[in-house]
Amino acid sequence: HFCRHKPLLEKMECILEYGDTETVSDLGTDVFHEREKKGIFARAGANEDDPSSPKSSKVDINVVRNHFHSLPLKGRSEEILFLRSAFDRVLDEHNSEVVFVEGQAGAGKSVYVESLRNYATDKSGWFVAGKFDQCQTVPYSALAEALSDLIDLLQQHDDHEKVRSQLAGHLRPRDVRTLSVLIPNIREFMQVPEKDVSESRTEITSPSVLQLQLALRRFLHIVARPCHPIVLFFDDLHFAEDDSVDVVESLLADEMSRSLLIVCSYRANEFDSSRLECHLDKHIVSMRALTVADVKGVILEVFPRCAGNATDLAEVVHRKTHGNAYSVTEFMELLFEK
Numbered sequence: 429h430f431c432r433h434k435p436l437l438e439k440m441e442c443i444l445e446y447g448d449t450e451t452v453s454d455l456g457t458d459v460f461h462e463r464e465k466k467g468i469f470a471r472a473g474a475n476e477d478d479p480s481s482p483k484s485s486k487v488d489i490n491v492v493r494n495h496f497h498s499l500p501l502k503g504r505s506e507e508i509l510f511l512r513s514a515f516d517r518v519l520d521e522h523n524s525e526v527v528f529v530e531g532q533a534g535a536g537k538s539v540y541v542e543s544l545r546n547y548a549t550d551k552s553g554w555f556v557a558g559k560f561d562q563c564q565t566v567p568y569s570a571l572a573e574a575l576s577d578l579i580d581l582l583q584q585h586d587d588h589e590k591v592r593s594q595l596a597g598h599l600r601p602r603d604v605r606t607l608s609v610l611i612p613n614i615r616e617f618m619q620v621p622e623k624d625v626s627e628s629r630t631e632i633t634s635p636s637v638l639q640l641q642l643a644l645r646r647f648l649h650i651v652a653r654p655c656h657p658i659v660l661f662f663d664d665l666h667f668a669e670d671d672s673v674d675v676v677e678s679l680l681a682d683e684m685s686r687s688l689l690i691v692c693s694y695r696a697n698e699f700d701s702s703r704l705e706c707h708l709d710k711h712i713v714s715m716r717a718l719t720v721a722d723v724k725g726v727i728l729e730v731f732p733r734c735a736g737n738a739t740d741l742a743e744v745v746h747r748k749t750h751g752n753a754y755s756v757t758e759f760m761e762l763l764f765e766k
Contacts, residue, residue, distance in 0.1 A: 498539070499536075499718075499722075499726050499753060499756060499757050499760065500535070500536025500539040500540060500718075500753035500754075500757070501536070501539060501540065501543055502718060502722035502723075502725055502726060503718065503719055503721065503722040503725075504536075504540065504715075507540065507713055507715075508540070508543055510711070510713060511527060511540070511541070511543075511544050511691075511713070512544065512547055514527055514689055514711060515544060515547065515548050515551070515553065515657070515659065515689050516551075518657045518687060518688065518689045519551060519553065519654075519657050519687075522654045522657075522686050522687050523686065523687075523709070524652075524682075524685035524686055524687065524688040524689070524690070524708050524709075525689055525690070525708055525709040525710070525711065526680050526689075526690040526691070526692070526706060526708045526709070526710050526711070527689070527690070527691045527692075527710075527711045527712075527713060528691075528692050528693075528694070528701045528710070528711070528712045528713070529541055529691060529692070529693040529694075529712075529713045529715065530693070530694055530695070530696040530699075530701070530712060530713070530714055530715065531693075531695070531696060531714060531715030531716075532695060532696065532697065532715075532752070533695055533754070534752045534753055534754030534755060535715040535716075535717070535752065535753055535754075536715055536753035536754070537663075537693040537694075537715055538559075538663050538664075538693060539753075540713075540715060541557075541661050541663070541691050541693055542557070542661075544659060544691075545659075548657075548659050552655060552656055552657075553656065553657045553658065553659055554578065554581050554656055554657075554658045554659070555658075555659040555661070556574040556575070556577040556578045556581070556658070556659070556660060556661070557573070557574055557577075557660075557661035557662075557663060558570030558571055558572070558573035558574035558575075558661070558662055558663065559573065559663040559664055560662070560663065560664045560665060560666075560667035560668045560672065561664070561667060562664075562667040564667075567669055567671050567672065568610055568640075568671065568672050568675065569672075570662055570663065570664075570668065570672065571610060571644075571662075571672060571675060571676075572610050572611060574660060574661070574662070575610065575611045575614075575644075576611050576612070576613055578651065578658070579611055579613045579614050579617050580613065582617060582651065583613075583616075583617055585656075588617070591650065591651065592617060592618060592619070594650045595618060595647065595650050595651075596618065598646055598649070598650050599643070599646055599647065599650075602639070602643075603642070603643035603646055603647070604618055604620060604643075606639045606640055606643045607640075607643050607644070607647060608620065610640065610644075637671050637674050637675065640675055641674070641675055641678035644675065644678070644679070645678065645679070645682050645684070645685075648679070648682075648685065648688060649684060649685070649686070652685070652686060652687040652688040653687055654686075654687050656687075657687040657688065657689065658687065658688050658689070659689045659691065660679075660688060660689070660690045660691070661690075661691045661692075661693075662676055662690070662691070662692045662693070663693050664693065664694065664695075665692045665693065665694040665699055665701075666694040666695045666698040666699035673704075676690075676692065676704070677704045677705055677706075680704055680705065680706040680707070680708055680710075681705045681706060681707045681708075682707070682708075683707045685708065690708070696714070716751075717750060717751030717752060717753075718746070718751040718752075718753055718756055719746070719751065720739070720742050720743055720746045720751075721742075722751075723742040723745050723746050723751070723756055724738050724739055724741075724742035726756075726760060727741055727742055727745075727760075730760060730763075731763070745759055745760075
């Protein structure tokens with residue numbers, strides 16, 4: 429709670445009111461990891477209760493939070509363009525590609541890949557994502573998350589009857605039963621009879637990895653189409669169990685794959701993507717740390733009154749956080765709330 433850091437927060441207030449960047453260098457590292465988000469006013473010595481005060485400024489908290497959320501994207505215009513270009517190639521050439529996004533914890537990998545969602549959707553693409561969790565004990569958790577969302581998108585689309593018919597002709601009954609264990613909502617989409625649903629729940633409790641690999645490949649061969657290319661994002665691959673990694677590798681090695689962009693993010697020091705067999709066009713994006721200029725840009729957006737000392741403050745924040753996007757974001761939120 430903020431009351432525990434009152435002396436430190438009083439020092440930070442000096443920054444907002446007087447541009448005193450010297451005080452920041454004395455802040456303890458614990459301040460950089462405060463997570464409480466209660467602030468509504470950004471003030472520089474203003475009287476919040478007096479709207480007529482020339483220093484008073486009620487800010488749009490949603491706008492500011494958008495600035496914080498997009499902070500990991502600062503200075504990454506080339507990387508964003510690269511990811512969009514990969515999707516455009518999949519869209520235009522009907523091929524499949526894979527992009528590995530690597531970086532340290534807090535580098536902004538997830539936010540970076542998620543920035544592709546609206547771009548792909550605007551071009552009739554389908555963006556689905558699954559995040560691996562080190563505390564998850566259920567196998568294939570990220571696969572199930574992403575593919576369940578994909579089924580929901582199919583269900584809502586105008587030509588879902590056509591896709592259902594194509595899947596019925598392409599998938600074997602065993603494929604549907606295997607996939608239904610991983611993706612329960614595929615039963616409703618495929619209109620599997622209740623008798624078969626009951627059997628799939630009792631007879632297939634843990635599909636073999638090979639069965640799942642083959643069934644998933646056949647499924648994506650039908651669902652990923654030139655008119656609706658798919659972005660399949662697997663986040664935090666370094667937390668995936670071996671069976672999930674094997675399934676992902678199977679998709680990367682599928683030479684018959686079309687209209688599919690697979691994006692995998694991972695911590696570079698905890699996972700080696702070179703060990704994966706991959707027959708698709710492969711690219712690697714390394715997420716660098718934010719620069720002082722990147723941090724300064726955010727400071728000017730959120731605290732325009734600090735323009736005169738923005739560079740000094742950015743240098744201090746950068747030195748304390750080493751340009752880690754997550755740490756910078758945490759600290760900027762704390763400053764804003766104060």
